Amino acid sequence: MINEKKLGEKEVTKKQKSSEVKRLLTYVSKHKHMVILTLVSTAATALIGVINSEILRRIVNAAQTSDLNTIKLYAIIAAIFLPIMIIFVYLSEITANMFSNAVLRTIKDDSIKHVSKLPVSYLDHNKTGEIMSKLSNDTNTIQGFLQNGINYTLIIPFMIVFYAIYLILINPLLFVTSFITYPVFFTIGYRLSTKFKAGSKKYMQYMGQLNNSISDMIGGIAIVKSFCLEPSLNKDYEKKLEYATSQAKTNDKNLINGQLAFQLAQNFATLGCLILGGYLSIIGRLDLGSLVAFYAVLGLALRPLMDMSYMFFEAKATLVAAERVFTVLDYPVEHSGSYIGKDYIDLQKEPIVKFKNVGFEYSENVSVINELSFEVYKGQTVAIVGPSGGGKSSILNMLCGFYRPISGSISFMGKDVEDWDIDTMRDKIAYVSQTSYLFPISIADNIGLGRDKATREEIIEASKLAFADEFINDSANGYDTIVEERGGNFSGGQNQRMSIARAFLKDAPVLLLDEATASLDRQSELQIQQALDNLSNNRTVIVVAHRLSTIQNADVILVLDKGQIGEQGTHEELLMKNGLYARLYSAALNAEEVL
Known part of the structure; x- marks a missing residue:
């Protein structure tokens, strides 16, 4: 505990x-x-x-x-x-x-x-x-x-x-x-x-x-x-x-x-x-x-x-x-082990991510996740859906080492997260959150944070894959334009695409997407979803989504209910069960029709 x-x-x-x-x-x-x-x-x-x-x-x-x-x-x-x-x-x-x-x-x-x-x-x-x-x-x-x-x-x-x-x-x-x-x-x-x-x-x-x-x-x-x-x-x-x-x-x-x-x-x-x-x-x-x-x-x-x-x-x-x-x-720094990924582990057989009986709480005696278990294999796209407050984002936060579980274990690439050197593990993960954060430096330097000593050509290529190159070139000084505080001189969709470009540049084998299109309009969402599809190619992806239309092609969909997996399967399998996922999907379709 x-x-x-x-x-x-x-x-x-x-x-x-x-x-x-x-x-x-x-x-x-x-x-x-x-x-x-x-x-x-x-x-x-x-x-x-x-x-x-x-x-x-x-x-x-x-x-x-x-x-x-x-x-x-x-x-x-x-x-x-x-x-x-x-x-x-x-x-x-x-x-x-x-x-x-x-x-x-x-x-x-x-x-x-x-x-x-x-x-x-x-x-x-x-x-x-x-x-x-x-x-x-x-x-x-x-x-x-x-x-x-x-x-x-x-x-x-x-x-x-x-x-x-x-x-x-x-x-x-x-x-x-x-x-x-x-x-x-x-x-x-x-x-x-x-x-x-x-x-x-x-x-x-x-x-x-x-x-x-x-x-x-x-x-x-x-x-x-x-x-x-x-x-x-x-x-x-x-x-x-x-x-x-x-x-x-x-x-x-x-x-x-x-x-x-x-x-x-x-x-x-x-x-x-x-x-x-x-x-x-x-x-x-x-x-x-x-x-x-x-x-x-x-x-x-x-x-x-x-x-x-x-x-x-x-x-x-x-x-x-x-x-x-x-x-x-005096406050202790976040936990970090010593493992740096040198042991050979057959990731064709072993899961890249494994949660086993994981429990988590933000406040004492206020449980968010209970006895959660699931596995993610190399190359899979696994979506996590469920009602708000169900612990979806908490799963990604624990996997990144932002929080530690109060019970159970989490393994990454065959090793317990507790054993990993935290920086080495994070180097293997690209994380795109709902709220993109850009620093008050140039666009090129913001995107370049994804990889140490990245060249200008690599930054531009990552921006093209994220559909950001065009609006960057149209900005005042192109890639040398200074981003204002909280990205104030760009739209929400443009900020998000620059964040995705940063993830492209990192080129990590595991991609975590935490409702990356949640706060965007429909047009921006379609552009960013295309960029995310490009980013997901040949990677293991865990995606938290509130718009269920964006995860229909996921290999596995986990439906969280009160901190536990209530249902899991493909989109079609879950619809046939006519359970919580089917109700959420129906509600989402009705909301999109209104829009």
Whole structure:
């Protein structure tokens, strides 16, 4: 029994037990050379900052004794270190940007590769807008943190060590006094950042819902306009937008309050330095140069700590974004075996396709197919008919590996589908569905997808066999015409013929036709049916059809009724039985007479 949805959710839950930080660090480790360069350049910048403060201390003390030679010496040293510091600052910034872009590219590359391998069941149960939000908005959130926060996340320890050692060497008591209140305000800010994380998760979910609404409106724009649904959909969108805006305000409030806590920590540290430092200087326990140097380095130390406080909030949002992205990346890819078709199997005796006691359901306990068994032999044309919702298209979907049966077995060319390498098996199948999909590329490139490195001559020949060559040549730029989104610059029949041309070019031994003429007018149907007849020559064909007049010459017709085969035989044999097929055929004839 296989329930892909349950298996997928179980696998995601298992992987989510691993910390998002650890998961992100696996991507960081893939670009460790950039991280090391960033660490070295930023650590060098921090060290030079300490050196400059020491130079400042000595210059101030020299000024008090009017020691011009010492002032000149350290001014020259400071001038030497200045361009070096600029170089290291530039390196730290540029490497951090390069690093974040590299990590983002890796995550997005992994995401699109993974999505293309996800089972169709995952895409059925997750809305397109939500998936797009995760792979676009959320990955950009991760990039923003890596770009702005990687320095502080990875190199703050180095900076704090340099600065703390120097400050302690100047005056330990002044160091403790400056930072004594920091843990209190830090704790307050951290707690507010935790609330910010929870709020960020809600906000991202709302944004995913907004993307879903936009996707639904654009995808179904014809229905929206024909049923005048604009007001109700706009109202629904505004309601979701209000939720998102309200959550954004709450997040901003937590962010501002948290940053205020960190700002107070910085102000108390500065105030403590000035009060105690001034007092120590007055009583002679701290020279003026040391006080100036301490104050300068304190500013250098407080800056990364303040920036780190901001990073807490960005980090919380990033962890939420990472969690959402990883729910996609953690979902298991579609099943694939290792068999690549090298064993000899006598397909003259063995069936090319065999279903044995197959059961299938889209939702738990809602059965679509029950104990289904049939065989298809080489060169046969087998038609599958029956009432709507009877599981006809599900049979083709399982044969293509889009879905897996919950019981029974399916074999293809003598081997269980579960054992086949999924890409190798699909290479042997040409699939033409009811809804043709063309990509927003040229006509030639769309048809050329049927075979890798197909020549222009082969593409034209396939188009002629599909009766598409004439209207393609009449289009604006012939085969170089760019197809608009959803094939908007061509009719439904023309889109379908280009899809059939693609199937011709693939030249696979097994052809699956899923109601390929269902949504077309009578004239377009006749043209496409002729193209399909050409395509079916010397191939094994399984065809799902609602217009029974198109499958009268099939070798075997399977009549599905409530997920099982109610009848099977040739057209004439089934008519003589005067059963379900005869009733469906009679109804179809009456409908065509009306047309």
